[in-house]
Amino acid sequence: MPENLAVRARGISKSFDEVVALDGVDLDIAEGQIHGLVGPNGAGKTTLLGLLLGLAVADGGDLEILGSPVRRTLSLPDRVAGFVDGPGLYPSLTASQNLAALARLRGSGSDGIGDALEQVGLTDVAHDRVRGFSLGMRQRLGLAAALLTKPRLLVLDEPANGLDPAGTRHVHRVLMGLAADGTSVVLSSHRMDDLAALCSEVTILATGRVVFSGPVGKLAAETDELDYRVRTSDPAAARRVASETPQLRVLPDDELLRRHDAEALLVRAAVPALDDLVARLVRANVAVRELAPVVAPLEAAFLALTAATNAPSEDEDL
C-alpha cells in the first residue's frame, strides 16, 4: 500500500515566455519526510518551490498537495507554509510584532508566538526590530513565522543561508523535530552537507528536468568513482601500495592540498577498490589515519549528474 504523500507531482511543466523552467517533473514527497531539492542556478528549483507554495500554477501536469489537486494560484489547502527567495519580514516591526501581525492576518491567536521564537532560538531578541537582524536571524524568524501555522508541508528555500554553525544545528533540530511529528519538509539548498545531514530523499533538477530522485544513500551508491584523501603513517609506502591497487588511480599532487597537508595522498576509485586499498595498506603495515572523500558523495553525485545534463550534446554542437 503506498505511503501517504504530502506532494504528488506528475509531468509538471512550466514556462516563462520562451524559457522552459520545468519540463515533465515528477515528484513524490511522503508525509514526515525531509526532501532535498538540489540543482544548479536556473535549474527550476525556485519555480518548483513557487508551485508548491501556490504562487503559480503549472502549465501542464498534475499537482496534488496534502491530497488536494492544485489548479489555481493561491488555492492550496491549509497548513502549507514556507518561503521562497528569503523570508518575508518587515524591518520596522520587531520579531514578535512580525509574528503577531502574521498570526492576526491568518486569524489565529498570538499564543504560539513565544513557542515559535523559542524553537528557533530568538526569544532574547523578540522585541528587537528586524532591521537590525543578521541574515541568519532573519532566516530563523522566517522559519518561526512558518511554524506558527503548524504546517503539514513546509517549503523552505535556502533556510541555512547566513546561519552560523550553532544556528544551523538549531534549525536542523527544528526541522527534524517537525518531520518526526509528521510534517513534510521540502528544502532547497546549495549546501550539500545540510542536505546530507537532514534529507532522507533528494531530487536533483537540471535545466528543468529531474535527473535523480530518491534516497540519498542510493544517490551516493550510484556514483561510480570519487576522489579520496588518504593520510597514513608512511606516505611513501602508501603511494607505492596505491599505485599497485587495481581499479584505483593515484592523482597528481594537488598544489592546494599539498600546501595544507603535504603527507596526504589523493586517489580516485569506487568503493570496492577503496576497500582493497585499505586491506593492502594494513597488510603492508601502513596505518591509515584518515580516509575521506575530497568532495562529499552527495555533492560529487550532484556535480556528476548536473554536469552530464548541462554538457552540450553533439546535436547541440551541430
Place this chain on the structure above:
Amino acid sequence: MTAVAVALPRAGARPAPVRRSYRFELVKLLAQWRIRLLILACWVGPALLVAVISQQSSLPADTVFGRWMSQTGWAGPLVVLSFSCSYVLPIVTSLVAGDVFAAEDRLGTWRHLLVAVRSPRRIFAAKTLASLTVILLLVAGLAASGIVGGLAAVGNRPLVGLDGQLLAPAHAAGTVLLAWASVLAPTLAFAAVGLLGSVALGRSPMGLVVPALLAIALQLAQLLPLPVVVRVALPSYAFIAWRGLFTDPPQIGPIVLGVIVSLAWAVAATALAYVLFMRRDFTDAAYDGVGRRVLVQAALPLAALLAVTVGVIAVATPVAGSGIDKPKLDRSLATAFAHLYVMQTGELHRPNVTEAQLRSGAACDKGGSLLADHGAGNDWRCVVSWHLPGSTATGQAIYQLDVTPDGRYKADGDGPQEVNGFFQVHTAMGDAPNPLWQFDGLVDLLAPTSKG
C-alpha cells in the same frame, strides 16, 4: 456491485478577509518612522505655524486669507489649506500611497504576503484602504491643527470672505470645514495616482514621487493662460475651487466640477493600478514594474481621461476663453468694495451705511485701450464709485488689480488716501488692517460671460 467511497478533493484554504489584511497593512504603515513623523508633523506643525505667524507684524498677504491671520482664528486653517493644496497634500500622498506597493518590492515580501493572504485582489483592497486611512488621518490632522492653532492664538472671530462679506464665527467654522472636506476629492485623486505609480514602477524611486511630480506639472499648468474648460478639467482644480465657498452666493459650479473631475481621476487611476496589479506575475523575482509600458498602460489612459473631461466640460458649460472678463471683474470688485466699506465704516465708528445705500459700481480696464478687457494679468486698473446717504457727491477710488488665471485677484488701493491710502486703521481694539487698502477677490470662472 461494490460501492466505492470517493473522497472529494478538499477545497483550498480561504483567503484572509479584507478586514484582517487591512489591519495588517495599517500595522505596517504605522510602524514606519516616516509615517509616524508625518502624522506628528501634520497634527502639530500647522498649529505652531499658525500661532507664530498670527503674531507676526508681517502677514503672508500673497496667500489667500493670509492678510486676515491676525484678525481671526479662521484665517489660519485656510492659509494652511492653501499651502497644503500646493505642497503638503501631494507630498503626503506621495509618501503614503506612492510607496504602499513599492515597499513590498523593496523588501522582497510579495510572495510571503501572497501565501499569507492568498488573494491579490484582497491585498490590493487592503493596501488601498490602509493608505487611504493614513492619508485621511493626515488631512484631518492638518485641518484640526490649523483650526486649533488659529483659535488659540487669535480667537473665534468673524472672517472676511472673498467678496468682502463678514462671515460670523459659526458660519466661518462651517465653511472652513466644508473647504477642507472639498479637497478630499483631489487628495483621493493624487493618492490613486500614487497607487498607480507604486504598482507600475515597482521598486523604482520614481513611483514614490509620481504624485508630487504630477502636482508640480499641474501647478505650472494652472499658471498658464489655459482656457477655463481645460483648467477645470485638471484633477488639481478642486485644490483651488474651495475658495468659491467664501463668496456670496458661493461659486458652487467650479467646486462641483472640480470634485467630480477629481473623483473620476481617483476611480480611473485606482482601476488602472488594480488591472496592472492583477496582471503581475509574482513568481518573477526580477520584476521591477512595467517599465516602458508604463506610458501605454498608465499615462495614456489618464491623458485620454483628461481629453474626455475637457470635451464634456466644454459642451456642458457656456464659458469660453479664460473665464475672466470686465463685467465679471466690475461686479466682483464693486461687491467686495461695498462689503469692505461697510466694515471700515464700522471700525472707524462713522455713521452706519449699508451696501444697498452705497450703490457701488466699478469700471475696470485692462492695459489701456490697446488690449481687450479679458484674461488674467496685473495690468487691470479699476475705478470704484459709490454714494453716501445724504451726499450728492460720488466717491471714487482707484484699484490696481493683479488677476491670476485661476480667477483670484488682489486689489491694491491707489487712492484716495482717506479710503485706501493707509494699510492700517485705528479702531477701538487697536490698529487693524485697513480692509480697503488691499483685499482679495474671486471671479467665478464658470459664470456665463456677460455681454457688453
